[in-house]
Amino acid sequence: MSNIQQINRRDFVKLFGLASTGIILGCNISSDKKDFIPQTEGTFAPNLFVQIQKDGTITLIASRSEMGQGIRTSLASAIADELEADWKYITVQQATGDSKYGNQNTDGSRSVRTILEPMRKMGASAKMMLIAAAAKKWNIAEADCKAENHHIINIKTDAKIFFGDLVNVAAKEEIPAESKLQLKKVEDFKYIGKNLKSVDLKDFTHGTANYGIDVRIPNMKFAAIARCPVTFGTVKSFDAADAKSISGVEKVIQLDRMIPPTGAFFGALGGVAVVANNTWSAFQGKLNLNIEWNYGENESFNTEEFTKKITKRVHEKGKLIPGSTGDVNSAFNESKNIVEATYKVPFLVHAPMEVPNATAWFRGDKIEVWAPLQDPQTARAELAHFFEVDIENITVNVTFIGGGFGRKSKSDFVVEAVALSKKINAPVQVVWTREDDIKHSFYHATSVQYLKGSLDGKGNVSGWLQRVAVPSITSSFKPLSDYASGFELGQGFTNNPYNLDNFRLENVKAEANLRIGWLRSVVHIHSGFGNNSFVDELAFAAKKDPVEFHLNLIGKDRIIQGKSEYPYDSKRMKNVLKKTAENANWGKKLPENHGIGIAIHYSFYSYVATAVEVSVRDGKVKVENIWTTIDCGLVLNKDNVKNQLEGAAIFGMSIALYGKVTTKDGAVEQNNFFDYQMTRMKDTPKINIDIIDDMSKKPTGVGEPGVPPMAPAICNAIFNATGKRYRSLPLIDEGLLV
């Protein structure tokens, strides 16, 4: 690993092409510039992602961050499959943040989608070099050799050579041209599409996986930071005497807010840092600081008033959004059956089990950090900007991530740690308390939607008007972004899965007074909730079965190409819906007090349908069963996809039942898991996951698409059980007990 870091970046730009476009073009593996790949005696390293040792051990480099989505295992399986490696020899190492690995940003459920093929090529390329080496040893044609189970086989004689024994010769082979690589056929896959266990199981069950918070370097300090309760407030003055009296506390230091240049990065909030010789003392010191704040302009921000304000706005005309079609007004005029509804989602916070934290060592012209980061390259660029250190001299080590969900794609906590290390001239680990995490996040935005729909004489939807007010993520990059942006509306609003002749979408002003970010499935949480709740209301008004009604609304088979290489295919949408209905035995007689609900959603190019069965007794709701079907094209690791969808069900339940962040006078009111609750074992229903296995299709998103249908399916099920419609989340706030 240290070898790899020493390679001059410009050479890699030549070798791999710089992945500045955001997609991993970086994996251009055919090059005669093999000299730039570190070669150690006794190791065969045909490319940046594969290293084979004499004992046969293969170390694969994972360029995307592991945060529970199983990516290390998935990427390794793709390389190993093409390489014909034996799984038991595989170990996985995490890449540092460096453009030589291509784009490493781990978000948007796109890792497998964008780098599966390049990774397979890495494996295939290594295999070809091993074959060439064996052919030379045997003095036969390469065509007479094949790779199988960690050996190269002489097809004619059945003689075989172990991979490890070819290392020295293979290292001298030319890297084959990309055009010469032959990838395996789907039916020959050995690992891809199968159930593979995590490569990290042993570490996970023995407490030896190193997360950011577990980083220990000699003479490091520990620090906690008090930040202004109101977003972007600043320190007026502080008294550190009480904090300094805590045993273990060494220093108290003010940190300035680091303001990001418009359109780039995220900066850091600033505040007062307490540096100690252990985490606990730093936490205690922080609690004992006496700080006076300048709260600034967000001091007046109260979520309750804000919700009222945007609720009022969605009942007035908004800005027409391109993509609207037909004429809803005439549809409404002609209809005798009009349905109107207003839906609300509160602010949410990620609250990954591992709090944000970073360990940094600023050494004048060099910076090294260790942190649980989803997007290490942006962190690196951000550090180069703020600390004016040459990017070549910044090393970003990516640790295991104890849950990310979007929070750890920001690098504010890394910037803080480096700023502090610079001030105290020592390595330091900044650890956020859970309260810090809940009160100073990049929140999932709140939203209010107004929907109005009409049914024609046959009970078909003839008009659909939707107004959306949601503070924009763009506001975190760019001031005065008061409307949802195009990329946000493209998450389930402009591209809902329905076939609507008269469709009008309006964008409604919603200012941001908290830092807004992305949380697992992002704007799809809003669109999924509004769309699916409303379709259920329309089905009821039309006196039709919700599944039938949905199928009808998805409409005839059609493919919408759009600009993307992943066209929307209505057949696949209907297919997952039918599968889910079948698995749930839709239409069966339910026990008393039980209800069933359905929801569908198209996100990250994957198709998902979820049915939920609930029971409601004495105002107490219990989710009894969940059935989810996903069509995510080619499946890399089935058991992992299943695990992700099970997790998404639990995550979606937390959103439906518990999640809510509110502010009063600009400050977040929630503190910790007792008032920001989430699904626990006692809430956990039976979860049935069905995966449409279509190896002929490109792989699409897995980590996020399971989340959006959950909340509406639950609310639809409660309506089915009780006749009462819940249009605001979370349900514990709506008089339901859990």
Next chain:
Amino acid sequence: MNKILSINGKLYTIDIADDTPILWAIRDFVGLTGTKFGCGVSQCGACSILIDGVLTKSCSMPFSYAVGKEITTIEGTSENLEFLREAWNDGNVPQCGYCQSGQLIAATSLLDKVENPTDKDIDNAMSGNICRCGTYSRIRKAIHRAVELKNQSI
């Protein structure tokens, strides 16, 4: 002031203030980082350890309480913990893995008390441990599986 802690059968001498929670004594002074911080207020179970066999949230118990007692952390071992590990492996339970130290310790404590727990027992014993990744159904299955493995081994 130097104090002695016994963790997983080994003795550690550390210089530490008495009111420091055991969690931070273990993580920052002893240097065993398998026991995790999740909330600091007894809400999430990430910091679960056994003290003389009793399930304890180490974030909320002062270090002095553990002096003279035997601590078991995820770096340690016990008969039930080993069966659980195997079952966790069979069921490919973890996602991010962060909560799993605490989950395994809480499950060990459950099996130490109840030979063959029902789903209800599991609900009661395991609801103090949050898994934000949502691996609960796998944990439930794995606990049943551990009992199976144990019975098979007899």
